[in-house]
Structure formats: C-alpha cells, structure tokens
Amino acid sequence: MFEAVDETGRRINIHLVQVEQLKRMTLYCPYCLNRLRVRQGRKRTHFVHVSACTGESSAHQGWKTTLAEYFRSLGYDVALEQVQGQRRFDLWIPALRIAVEIQRSKMTALEWNRRRTIDQQKAYAVRWIGFHPTGGCIIKLDGWMKQALLTDGYLDLIEQGKINRYGFAVPFTKHLVICQRLETSFTQFIRPTPQAFPRKFSAKKWIQLVRKYRLRPFFSTMPNHLLKNPLYQAGLHVLYLPAHCFLPIETLLAFPLHPFELQMTLYLSLQGNYSKIRLEHALVSCLDACRISHEPNLLRRVVEDWMNLLAVARICQQSSIATTVNRFKEDAVLAGAIQLFVEKETGINEVRE
Numbered sequence: 001m002f003e004a005v006d007e008t009g010r011r012i013n014i015h016l017v018q019v020e021q022l023k024r025m026t027l028y029c030p031y032c033l034n035r036l037r038v039r040q041g042r043k044r045t046h047f048v049h050v051s052a053c054t055g056e057s058s059a060h061q062g063w064k065t066t067l068a069e070y071f072r073s074l075g076y077d078v079a080l081e082q083v084q085g086q087r088r089f090d091l092w093i094p095a096l097r098i099a100v101e102i103q104r105s106k107m108t109a110l111e112w113n114r115r116r117t118i119d120q121q122k123a124y125a126v127r128w129i130g131f132h133p134t135g136g137c138i139i140k141l142d143g144w145m146k147q148a149l150l151t152d153g154y155l156d157l158i159e160q161g162k163i164n165r166y167g168f169a170v171p172f173t174k175h176l177v178i179c180q181r182l183e184t185s186f187t188q189f190i191r192p193t194p195q196a197f198p199r200k201f202s203a204k205k206w207i208q209l210v211r212k213y214r215l216r217p218f219f220s221t222m223p224n225h226l227l228k229n230p231l232y233q234a235g236l237h238v239l240y241l242p243a244h245c246f247l248p249i250e251t252l253l254a255f256p257l258h259p260f261e262l263q264m265t266l267y268l269s270l271q272g273n274y275s276k277i278r279l280e281h282a283l284v285s286c287l288d289a290c291r292i293s294h295e296p297n298l299l300r301r302v303v304e305d306w307m308n309l310l311a312v313a314r315i316c317q318q319s320s321i322a323t324t325v326n327r328f329k330e331d332a333v334l335a336g337a338i339q340l341f342v343e344k345e346t347g348i349n350e351v352r353e
Contacts, residue, residue, distance in 0.1 A: 001047040004028060004036045014038070019045055059131070060104050063158060064090050067100060070186050086118055089126070098190060099126045109147035116151070127190060132157035132164070137181050137205075139166060146175075150254055155179075156189055163189050170201070170248040171259045172209045174221065178202065201248065201342040203335040210246045210331045213260055214239050214324075221258045226289060227265045234268060240322040241267070243330040244313035248338065251302045255292055262286065274310055279303050312341045 002014045004027040012027060019038060027036045027047065035050040068078045068091055082092035082099075089099035099119070119126045130145055139157070141149065149155045154167040163186070166179035218238050220228045231237075245263045252259040269282045280303045287294050316337045320326040 001029070001036070003030060004047050005030050014045055014047060059158075060102055063102055063129075067091055067102075067186065071190070084124065085122060087115065087122075087124070093190075096190075097124060099124055100190075101126055101128050102130075103128060103144060104131050106142050106144075108143040110143075112144035112147050127156070127192075129156045129158060129163065129189070132159040132166075135159055137166075137179055139169075139177055139179055140175050141177060142175075146253065149177075152192075154192065156184060165189075165192075168201070169250055169253055170206065171250070171253050172213070172248075174256060174258050177253065178205050178209070201339050203332075203339040206248055206335045206338075207332050210243075210260075210335075211328060213246070214327065214331075220261055222261045222265055223290060226286060227261055227268070230268045231264065236268075238264075239324050239327060241327075242272070242313075242317070243327065243334040244310060244317070246331065247306070247309045247313065249302065249305050249309060251298070251305050254298055254302070255287065255294075257290065257292070274307070276303055276307055279306060309338060309341075312337050 004012045004014070006012055006028075007026050011030070012022070012025070014022065019040065022038045027038075028034065029036055029047075029049060036047040037050055039046055039048045064080060068080060071078045071091070071093055076093050076095055079092045079094070080090070082089050084092065084099070087099075090102045091100035093099070101115075116126070128144075128148055130148075132139060139145075139155070145155060149166070149169060154165050156163055156165050158164075163184045165182045165184040165188070167182075168180045169177040170179075171177050216238075218228075218231075220231075222228070241264060245267050246260050247263060249259060249263075252262060255262065265286055266279065266282045269286070270278055280299060283299060283302065284294070313334055316330075316333045318326070318330050318333070320330070
C-alpha cells in the first residue's frame with residue numbers, strides 16, 4: 001500500500017514524503033481507518049497495517065449488510081463474498097443468478113470491461129453500485145463509472161444513504177457530466193427496466209455551463225496543432241464561436257476528450273460545412289491524430305446524434321455580429337430549441353429543472 005490518510009483526512013503518498021517524516025506521523029488506512037506504519041522493504045518502502053484489514057470501508061460493509069438483509073426479507077438466499085469461478089462478488093443471489101458489486105475504490109474502465117466479459121460468458125447478471133459523495137446532478141466520473149454509464153445507459157450511486165439512478169448524461173468536461181437523477185428502490189435496482197429514464201434536457205444548466213466555458217481562459221486539452229494554433233490562426237476566440245460548437249452530444253462521453261473542444265476542432269476543420277460523410281471523416285482523422293481507438297458502430301452513433309442536433313442548431317442560427325452579448329443570446333436560443341427537440345422526440349411535454 002502506497003497511500004494513507006493523516007489525522008486531518010489528507011491523502012499521503014509514500015513516494016512524496018521523506019521516510020523519517022512519515023515515521024513521525026499518525027497515519028490511517030483510507031479504507032478501514034485502522035492504523036498504518038511504514039515498512040522499508042528490500043525493494044520499496046510501503047505502508048502496512050498494524051492490525052488486519054479487510055480492504056473495505058465501513059460504508060462498503062454497511063451497504064453489503066443492508067442489501068443482503070433486504071433480499072433475505074423477500075425470501076431469497078443471499079451469499080456474501082461469494083466466489084463464482086474467476087469472480088468474487090460482494091453479494092450473490094443464486095435463485096436469480098444475480099450478483100451485486102459495490103465499488104468504492106478506483107477501478108479502470110479496462111478492468112471493469114474484463115470483469116464484465118467474464119460475467120457475460122458465465123451468464124451472470126451483475127448490478128454495479130458506486131458512491132457519489134459530493135451529491136447533486138453533476139457527477140465526476142472515474143474510469144469504471146464512465147464505462148458503466150456508456151455501456152448500460154445509467155449509473156446507480158449511493159448518495160446520502162439512498163440509491164439514486166443517474167442517466168441522460170450531458171458531458172461538459174473530460175470527467176464531469178450533468179445527469180438526470182431518479183430515486184431508486186431496492187427492487188428497481190435489482191431489476192432495472194429500459195424505461196427507467198425519461199430523457200430530459202435542462203436548458204438552464206446547459207446555458208450556464210456554456211457561458212462559464214466561454215468566459216474561461218482558453219487552455220486546450222487537445223493537441224496544440226489540432227485546436228489551439230488553428231483557433232488563433234482563424235482569428236477566433238472561444239467567446240465568438242457559434243453556439244453549435246457547444247452541443248450536448250451524449251455519445252461524446254465515449255472519447256477521453258473535452259466534448260466542446262472536439263466540436264471546435266471539427267468546426268475549424270470543416271469550416272462550418274457539415275455533412276455525415278465529412279463529419280465522420282474529420283472525426284476519424286481527429287481521433288487517429290489523438291491516438292484514440294474507435295469502433296464503427298460508435299462513430300455512426302456519434303455522427304447521427306451530432307447531425308440531429310446540428311439540424312436543430314441551423315433552425316435557430318443567427319447571422320448577428322459575433323459579440324459576446326449576441327453569442328450568449330444565441331446559446332440561450334439554441335438551448336431552448338434543443339429542449340423542445342428532445343421533448344418532441346421522446347414524447348415529454350414538460351422539462352422540470
């Protein structure tokens with residue numbers, strides 16, 4: 001173990017602090033909160049427990065017990081820490097062949113996919129549940145959570161003692177998304193339905209995040225030759241780009257790039273002249289330049305979503321002079337048009353904030 005927490009809860013990385021200083025500190029395990037000490041091994045220095053550790057936090061253990069008791073109250077046999085072949089599940093319900101995985105620690109998307117592949121091969125239905133400590137509709141996604149949201153279309157998170165289901169994600173940074181949130185019962189958690197999410201779009205939140213992005217100093221997360229230099233060479237600033245460079249394209253979550261900056265890059269590449277073929281070609285070229293793998297089916301989904309929202313953007317496109325005030329007005333008009341488009345496509349007549 002190479003990380004610990006001190007008495008104030010601050011994370012301590014063993015590689016960033018001198019050993020003599022660590023030995024004078026009172027340190028705890030970030031999972032079980034038991035005392036740690038420093039061990040200088042032959043190969044590397046690391047933390048070890050003064051007493052035994054399960055590797056699970058009290059919250060993790062508490063939710064395992066709560067869920068097990070609930071399913072037992074429904075008449076199901078429930079096994080904790082059940083080993084099934086290559087997998088160990090937090091909870092296993094044999095009658096339903098359903099497993100529950102409570103994931104609090106960080107896990108990569110690659111590892112989540114590896115476990116999912118094993119589960120599919122064995123025909124196990126696995127319900128994943130994470131933790132959302134900050135609360136609210138804005139979620140910071142780590143590796144496995146992002147992959148689960150993309151794959152399943154929803155994400156179940158423990159928040160303030162309840163299980164909430166999050167979906168219809170609108171990405172606005174590489175790791176942050178705005179989601180619709182629904183309170184979920186234990187029964188809904190264990191038996192999710194495809195109709196669990198009415199697809200709503202919040203125009204107000206979208207306007208706020210676009211405005212905030214327009215006003216920030218521009219430091220691109222894209223390669224310099226793809227965006228930063230071409231943007232300046234074109235004589236443009238983020239403030240004066242057209243509103244359709246900031247579309248809430250949900251499928252862009254699949255790529256580890258800032259969704260607004262990816263849209264800006266392709267706008268500059270296509271010079272605003274979009275078509276399905278040109279957009280797909282430009283998108284592939286951009287992803288290849290960034291060394292990001294992509295699948296044909298995913299590309300088609302992204303392009304289709306992109307073109308649908310561009311069609312809405314063209315309807316409310318304004319030819320006003322590119323001033324800050326006019327661009328903010330254009331953002332608001334486009335957000336309202338997208339909201340109406342989503343309502344029409346999904347049969348929802350009202351979107352509540």
